[in-house]
Amino acid sequence: xxxxxxxxxxxxxxxxxxxxxxxxxxxxxxxxxxxxxMVAIGDGxxxxxxxxxxxxxxxxxxxxxxxxxxxxxMGGFGSMPTVTxxxxxxxxxxxxxxxxxxxxxxxxxxxxxxxxxxxTQVLGTSPEYFQIRTWPVAMxxxxxxxxxxxxxxxxxxxxxxxxxxFGQNSNPTGQxxxxxxxxxxxVGVLSKKGQSQWGQDYDxxxxxxxxxxxxxxxGGLKNYIEGSVAVSATSADSTTRAESQIRALLRDRxxxxxxxxxxxxxxxxxxIASAQQEGTRTLTTLLAAIAAVSLLVGGIGIMNxxxxxxxxxxxxxxxxxxxxxxxxDIRLQFLVEALAxxxxxxxxxxxxxxxxxxxxxTSFGWQVLYxxxxxxxxxxxxxxxxxxxxxxxxxxASRLDPITAxxxx
Amino acid sequence: MPRPPLIEFQNIAKVYAMGDVEVHALRGxxxxxxxxxxxxxxxxxxxxxxxxxxxxxxxxxxxxGAYLLEGEDVSRLSTERLAEVRNRTIxxxxxxxxxxxxxTALENVELPLLYAGAGGAERRRxxxxxxxxxxxxxxxxxxxNQMSGGQQQRVAIARALVTEPRVILADExxxxxxxxxxxxxxxxxxxxxxxxxxxxxxxxxxxxxxxxSRVIQMRDGRVISDERQEPKVAVVPAWTEGDEKEAP
Numbered sequence: 062x063x064x065x066x067x068x069x070x071x072x073x074x075x076x077x078x079x080x081x082x083x084x085x086x087x088x089x090x091x092x093x094x095x096x097x098x099m100v101a102i103g104d105g106x107x108x109x110x111x112x113x114x115x116x117x118x119x120x121x122x123x124x125x126x127x128x129x130x131x132x133x134x135m136g137g138f139g140s141m142p143t144v145t146x147x148x149x150x151x152x153x154x155x156x157x158x159x160x161x162x163x164x165x166x167x168x169x170x171x172x173x174x175x176x177x178x179x180x181t182q183v184l185g186t187s188p189e190y191f192q193i194r195t196w197p198v199a200m201x202x203x204x205x206x207x208x209x210x211x212x213x214x215x216x217x218x219x220x221x222x223x224x225x226x227f228g229q230n231s232n233p234t235g236q237x238x239x240x241x242x243x244x245x246x247x248v249g250v251l252s253k254k255g256q257s258q259w260g261q262d263y264d265x266x267x268x269x270x271x272x273x274x275x276x277x278x279x280g281g282l283k284n285y286i287e288g289s290v291a292v293s294a295t296s297a298d299s300t301t302r303a304e305s306q307i308r309a310l311l312r313d314r315x316x317x318x319x320x321x322x323x324x325x326x327x328x329x330x331x332x333i334a335s336a337q338q339e340g341t342r343t344l345t346t347l348l349a350a351i352a353a354v355s356l357l358v359g360g361i362g363i364m365n366x367x368x369x370x371x372x373x374x375x376x377x378x379x380x381x382x383x384x385x386x387x388x389x390d391i392r393l394q395f396l397v398e399a400l401a402x403x404x405x406x407x408x409x410x411x412x413x414x415x416x417x418x419x420x421x422x423t424s425f426g427w428q429v430l431y432x433x434x435x436x437x438x439x440x441x442x443x444x445x446x447x448x449x450x451x452x453x454x455x456x457x458a459s460r461l462d463p464i465t466a467x468x469x470x
Numbered sequence: 471m472p473r474p475p476l477i478e479f480q481n482i483a484k485v486y487a488m489g490d491v492e493v494h495a496l497r498g499x500x501x502x503x504x505x506x507x508x509x510x511x512x513x514x515x516x517x518x519x520x521x522x523x524x525x526x527x528x529x530x531x532x533x534x535g536a537y538l539l540e541g542e543d544v545s546r547l548s549t550e551r552l553a554e555v556r557n558r559t560i561x562x563x564x565x566x567x568x569x570x571x572x573x574t575a576l577e578n579v580e581l582p583l584l585y586a587g588a589g590g591a592e593r594r595r596x597x598x599x600x601x602x603x604x605x606x607x608x609x610x611x612x613x614x615n616q617m618s619g620g621q622q623q624r625v626a627i628a629r630a631l632v633t634e635p636r637v638i639l640a641d642e643x644x645x646x647x648x649x650x651x652x653x654x655x656x657x658x659x660x661x662x663x664x665x666x667x668x669x670x671x672x673x674x675x676x677x678x679x680x681x682x683s684r685v686i687q688m689r690d691g692r693v694i695s696d697e698r699q700e701p702k703v704a705v706v707p708a709w710t711e712g713d714e715k716e717a718p
Contacts, residue, residue: 383529389550
């Protein structure tokens with residue numbers, strides 16, 4: 062018999078018992094749809110975490126100065142400036158795993174346009190900052206090194222600030238604003254970045270050169286950075302190395318003896334991101350494992366029904382052998398039946414899983430991500446389940462003695 | 471060189487091991503069946519007639535002796551080869567018809583051709599011709615449960631004929647039929663015999679055996695008599711489809 066005929070004979074046998082065939086595939090349907098839905102939802106959650114951290118900045122580290130202690134009252138991180146401008150220079154030039162570093166000086170200030178005013182955060186930094194945060198402009202241009210060198214009174218403003226001061230869909234480029242009553246010129250508007258995970262609005266910000274910041278907005282110490290340093294490593298893999306290299310460099314520069322505490326601290330945002338991703342990945346793996354178990358149970362269901370079917374159709378098998386079927390023909394027929402059940406179940410499962418994930422996602426506001434490889438693997442695996450669990454019943458059928466089989470009541 | 475006989479048994483023996491006990495089903499049977507014979511094998515249950523039938527039909531292998539089918543020794547062939555020879559040479563008719571349920575008459579008749587590797591169009595054409603031959607051309611799309619016992623057995627005979635076998639083996643073909651339908655089936659066998667097909671029939675009913683041209687009696691695994699006879703001509707009152715179950 063050629064394969065096509067075998068398939069037709071098998072399908073006809075399944076169609077003859079529609080209800081039973083349907084119930085048999087149900088196990089595989091549930092298994093596959095669970096795998097597809099779980100992985101789609103899990104991947105969606107992972108993509109969302111990735112997007113959130115990508116908004117914060119790529120491969121980002123933050124160096125915070127040390128703590129102050131005055132009369133036993135310990136200040137928080139950054140309360141005492143310990144990191145110098147020379148330290149920043151050294152981080153930028155001496156560490157190969159560092160792509161860029163920028164100071165972050167912050168102050169809250171009232172900002173005014175000709176019509177409106179708005180209380181916001183002013184950030185003094187260098188042009189590298191935008192590279193570290195992967196933050197391009199929507200309109201105009203970014204700060205330049207010459208702005209920093211000459212302390213120009215220019216500002217790049219966030220989308221929220223632009224909306225508040227100039228109204229929606231305006232172009233504030235070239236417009237004057239006053240920060241703490243000091244006139245600045247808007248040179249660019251940053252692209253929209255949205256909210257942080259904690260609801261903080263990234264776009265509610267005015268960015269000025271740090272030199273201008275020190276001179277006009279908030280003066281301070283000459284040598285020390287009164288704020289933090291944002292650092293981006295060359296790649297996601299090198300953030301941990303960059304962290305330890307920065308630590309060694311700063312300890313050396315600050316002449317900290319062995320065993321003494323750091324007088325600064327380093328936050329590795331990539332680590333937080335990967336920890337979060339790890340969390341969702343673990344959950345996805347766990348859910349997929351549960352789904353895989355249900356697929357296995359589905360396979361056992363197929364085996365069970367195939368065994369019943371072999372017993373029930375003993376006379377049919379005997380007859381087929383009497384009219385010329387070889388044991389191999391019989392084995393193939395039952396194997397193809399099991400395979401057809403499993404694959405059909407798999408395909409229905411894919412449809413159900415895709416639909417189910419979409420349905421859950423829309424009702425709970427989740428994000429879903431369908432991966433073709435996962436779908437292919439799920440269908441392939443259900444086929445494998447069919448073959449593995451169909452093998453024994455098929456073998457049993459092929460080993461029947463036609464004489465006994467024909468007499469079977 | 472003369473043609474070898476269709477079936478030649480040379481001192482065939484069959485011993486089953488049932489636990490520690492050996493059961494001698496056949497104790498040295500030698501017989502030849504020629505092309506065109508219509509032989510009835512008779513005997514009480516346990517006489518070995520079913521075993522003989524199974525060996526002729528290549529469903530079973532003898533434990534002793536040689537079985538020459540068209541001159542070829544088939545007693546030591548592999549299961550696969552037996553299936554091929556069986557498909558080509560032998561057509562089975564059973565007491566309980568053994569038709570596939572929820573399958574049309576045509577598809578039932580096609581079944582042996584499926585294993586012979588015939589293509590779809592050829593299968594349908596030959597199956598339809600075979601159904602025509604047993605007088606059921608108009609019933610090809612009926613399912614077994616829509617047919618009478620006699621019609622079902624004729625579908626089974628069509629199935630046995632479809633591969634154009636050398637031998638039809640019928641195991642109690644009238645066991646589940648009433649006497650009138652039995653005569654119809656025997657008439658069909660006699661027609662097949664006239665067209666050159668060899669028919670071997672196993673029965674324990676003497677009335678059925680009298681339609682055969684040769685009666686082989688068995689007892690305790692041996693042939694005790696083998697006689698040719700003038701067969702009784704099977705005559706059925708002319709029937710029309712649908713009323714065959716009525717009393718004559």
